[in-house]
Amino acid sequence: xxxxxxxxxxxxxxxxxxxxxxxxxxxxxxxxxxxxxxxxxxxxxxxxxxxxxxxxxxxxxxxxxxxxxxxxxxxxxxxxxxxxxxxxxxxxxxxxxxxxxxxxxxxxxxxxxxxxxxxxxxxxxxxxxxxxxxxxxxxxxxxxxxxxxxxxxxxxxxxxxxxxxxxxxxxxxxxxxxxxxxxxxxxxxxxxxxxxxxxxxxxxxxxxxxxxxxxxxxxxxxxxxxxxxxxxxxxxxxxxxxxxxxxxxxxxxxxxxxxxxxxxxxxxxxxxxxxxxxxxxxxxxxxxxxxx
Amino acid sequence: xxxxxxxxxxxxxxxxxxxxxxxxxxxxxxxxxxxxxxxxxxxxxxxxxxxxxxxxxxxxxxxxxxxxxxxxxxxxxxxxxxxxxxxxxxxxxxxxxxxxxxxxxxxxxxxxxxxxxxxxxxxxxxxxxxxxxxxxxxxxxxxxxxxxxxxxxxxxxxxxxxxxxxxxxxxxxxxxxxxxxxxxxxxxxxxxxxxxxxxxxxxxxxxxxxxxxxxxxxxxxxxxxxxxxxxxxxxxxxxxxxxxxxxxxxxxxxxxxxxxxxxxxxxxxxxxxxxxxxxxxxxxxxxxxxxxxxxxxxxxxxxxxxxxxxxxxxxxxxxxxxxxxxxxxxxxxxxxxxxxxxxxxxxxxxxxxxxxxxxxxxxxxxxxxxxxxxxxxxxxxxxxxxxxxxxxxxxxxxxxxxxxxxxxxxxxxxxxxxxxxxx
Numbered sequence: 001x002x003x004x005x006x007x008x009x010x011x012x013x014x015x016x017x018x019x020x021x022x023x024x025x026x027x028x029x030x031x032x033x034x035x036x037x038x039x040x041x042x043x044x045x046x047x048x049x050x051x052x053x054x055x056x057x058x059x060x061x062x063x064x065x066x067x068x069x070x071x072x073x074x075x076x077x078x079x080x081x082x083x084x085x086x087x088x089x090x091x092x093x094x095x096x097x098x099x100x101x102x103x104x105x106x107x108x109x110x111x112x113x114x115x116x117x118x119x120x121x122x123x124x125x126x127x128x129x130x131x132x133x134x135x136x137x138x139x140x141x142x143x144x145x146x147x148x149x150x151x152x153x154x155x156x157x158x159x160x161x162x163x164x165x166x167x168x169x170x171x172x173x174x175x176x177x178x179x180x181x182x183x184x185x186x187x188x189x190x191x192x193x194x195x196x197x198x199x200x201x202x203x204x205x206x207x208x209x210x211x212x213x214x215x216x217x218x219x220x221x222x223x224x225x226x227x228x229x230x231x232x233x234x235x236x237x238x239x240x241x242x243x244x245x246x247x248x249x250x251x252x253x254x255x256x257x258x259x260x261x262x263x264x265x266x267x268x269x270x271x272x273x274x275x276x277x278x279x280x281x282x283x284x285x286x287x288x289x290x291x292x
Numbered sequence: 293x294x295x296x297x298x299x300x301x302x303x304x305x306x307x308x309x310x311x312x313x314x315x316x317x318x319x320x321x322x323x324x325x326x327x328x329x330x331x332x333x334x335x336x337x338x339x340x341x342x343x344x345x346x347x348x349x350x351x352x353x354x355x356x357x358x359x360x361x362x363x364x365x366x367x368x369x370x371x372x373x374x375x376x377x378x379x380x381x382x383x384x385x386x387x388x389x390x391x392x393x394x395x396x397x398x399x400x401x402x403x404x405x406x407x408x409x410x411x412x413x414x415x416x417x418x419x420x421x422x423x424x425x426x427x428x429x430x431x432x433x434x435x436x437x438x439x440x441x442x443x444x445x446x447x448x449x450x451x452x453x454x455x456x457x458x459x460x461x462x463x464x465x466x467x468x469x470x471x472x473x474x475x476x477x478x479x480x481x482x483x484x485x486x487x488x489x490x491x492x493x494x495x496x497x498x499x500x501x502x503x504x505x506x507x508x509x510x511x512x513x514x515x516x517x518x519x520x521x522x523x524x525x526x527x528x529x530x531x532x533x534x535x536x537x538x539x540x541x542x543x544x545x546x547x548x549x550x551x552x553x554x555x556x557x558x559x560x561x562x563x564x565x566x567x568x569x570x571x572x573x574x575x576x577x578x579x580x581x582x583x584x585x586x587x588x589x590x591x592x593x594x595x596x597x598x599x600x601x602x603x604x605x606x607x608x609x610x611x612x613x614x615x616x617x618x619x620x621x622x623x624x625x626x627x628x629x630x631x632x633x634x635x636x637x638x639x640x641x642x643x644x645x646x647x648x649x650x651x652x653x654x655x656x657x658x659x660x661x662x663x664x665x666x667x668x669x670x671x672x673x674x675x676x677x678x679x680x681x682x683x684x685x686x687x688x689x690x691x692x693x694x695x696x697x698x699x700x701x702x703x704x705x706x707x708x709x710x711x712x713x714x715x
Contacts, residue, residue, distance in 0.1 A: 045392065046367050046368070046370075046371040047367065047370050047371050047392050047394055048392060064712075127551075131548060131549060131550055132482060132483050132546060132549045133482065133484060133549065137482075141481070141482060147481070147482060149548050150548070151548060152546075152547045152548040152694065153694065154694050154695050237493065238493050238494065240492065240493055240690055240694070241492070241547075241690050241693075241694035242687060242690040242691045242693075242694040242695050243687060243690075244694070254683070257364055258679045258680075258683070259677070260367065260388070
């Protein structure tokens with residue numbers, strides 16, 4: 001009896017400790033989120049009276065070519081970016097936890113450095129590098145004898161965006177993988193090596209299964225953050241050329257703050273939220289993990 | 293006795309404090325939102341100060357915001373019922389505020405006039421319309437600034453290309469392409485200088501150029517109906533083709549070289565551009581190309597087209613519906629907008645009739661060009677959905693240049709989008 005009472009008391013203290021955070025999230029996250037759900041059922045331009053339109057915003061949305069273009073652009077960007085970032089950051093983490101590599105800390109810091117930079121200056125600098133006379137263009141011209149229209153082709157610019165995003169965030173996920181790899185007891189690898197397991201066998205049967213939770217965390221968080229990309233496209237292309245990089249967040253921003261269609265914009269946000277919810281549930285189901 | 297004295301002192305103090313508070317409460321407070329732009333900020337601040345000195349019962353508080361942020365800031369202030377009695381707004385954004393009934397009609401009595409027309413007559417002909425103070429038959433705003441886009445050319449590049457800056461300034465779009473072709477420069481297969489440039493990243497710029505081209509072709513882009521009706525005409529195809537050919541056929545414009553044409557022109561990376569106003573002289577000073585190497589010139593015309601120049605743009609000042617004292621708010625705006633001689637020193641043109649036009653010639657280099665273009669300039673599309681229209685037009689231009697679709701198809705899609713916006 002005494003023991004339960006103690007834990008109850010402890011739990012009550014716990015609630016007190018999380019109360020400030022809970023209040024903060026309620027005011028700045030949860031309440032606005034529910035407001036957005038409510039707003040998606042209205043027609044409103046900030047100064048007009050709110051007019052209830054039911055599901056009309058959603059009907060209009062699903063009939064709108066621009067929304068679907070934006071949705072596909074975002075899916076394409078997210079899908080490729082998540083795969084590339086996961087792959088590269090995993091292999092970098094493996095390399096940087098290997099005993100064979102020297103100057104690991106220097107390399108790790110260099111790879112992580114872009115993560116701490118703000119996206120806006122990063123986008124501006126990359127924009128200069130992508131220009132016809134920019135560094136990347138000059139390198140391509142001198143080495144491969146051709147110039148790439150990095151920011152002026154609807155076929156290439158989406159990949160230029162992915163390139164910058166991957167460069168910026170790979171270091172972040174690499175650190176997550178390093179933390180996961182360091183958690184794997186060394187004895188497992190040693191035992192497997194004694195049993196004659198090679199690099200690939202150890203990777204497939206020991207490393208990857210034991211990294212499952214880290215992998216889920218990387219996939220879920222990378223998907224969520226990538227799907228919500230905004231400053232990169234806003235600064236570098238403003239969604240162009242010809243809306244080929246107009247991601248959903250950018251469309252939400254334009255519909256709300258440029259066209260003052262706040263209800264319609266909120267309906268895109270709701271679809272955005274539901275998509276991410278579905279992604280996350282699917283990812284968690286696939287890995288059947290309740291621990292993340 | 294002591295108690296009585298103390299009571300009297302307290303009573304005196306209370307009465308004094310009450311009087312001061314009452315005086316403060318009686319003071320008319322006007323909050324004015326303006327975009328920030330040195331050196332004009334100082335003139336605006338000086339106006340507020342001298343207005344308050346003249347009328348001690350009025351307090352004017354100026355809030356300065358970046359031009360691009362201003363519409364959103366004003367909208368939020370109005371939506372939240374915040375302090376916003378008067379504000380300035382560009383003519384591309386002002387129709388939204390007028391259409392949504394957030395601003396007051398002009399109050400003639402505040403200007404010491406009997407009718408609105410008498411107030412309008414205080415400015416140049418059509419100045420209120422061109423600067424965005426007129427919507428749906430009603431006058432809401434008074435002009436703060438009026439300017440227009442002219443074409444600019446680098447005469448050093450002209451000489452380098454064997455052209456004569458005295459005689460070879462282009463007058464038609466055909467000549468424009470020929471001159472630009474001669475000034476375009478490639479090195480080792482790489483474009484290092486554009487003959488012409490425009491910022492396609494921001495749809496407003498292609499919109500402005502196409503607006504003028506369409507009007508020169510005799511189409512009406514000043515109204516929503518006119519815009520919609522123009523889109524399936526052969527003249528519209530010709531105008532759009534003129535524009536897109538600069539990038540895809542004439543090859544005088546490689547969008548990959550840089551984004552900002554004002555910056556590119558200032559650094560000698562392009563030889564002409566079409567979106568510089570009288571203020572560009574000051575902007576140019578920040579870059580490497582010296583003033584003597586450039587000159588503005590009138591927009592080229594179509595041989596068989598109308599004599600219409602670049603789009604006229606401007607700013608009007610408005611009194612909000614929620615203004616606490618509307619008469620004083622209008623009086624303040626009248627005071628702010630009656631000193632064109634203070635602004636013209638910095639090349640800033642206020643179209644008030646009291647302006648001595650000799651000052652414009654004195655302080656605005658090449659004012660003959662700007663003056664002529666102001667008179668023939670196209671009137672900006674007045675629509676509360678202007679942002680959506682410019683975005684749709686920008687997309688039409690981009691889809692031809694970047695996706696390779698035909699001009700006809702781009703206009704067909706534009707028409708669909710314009711219809712959808714109007715619905």
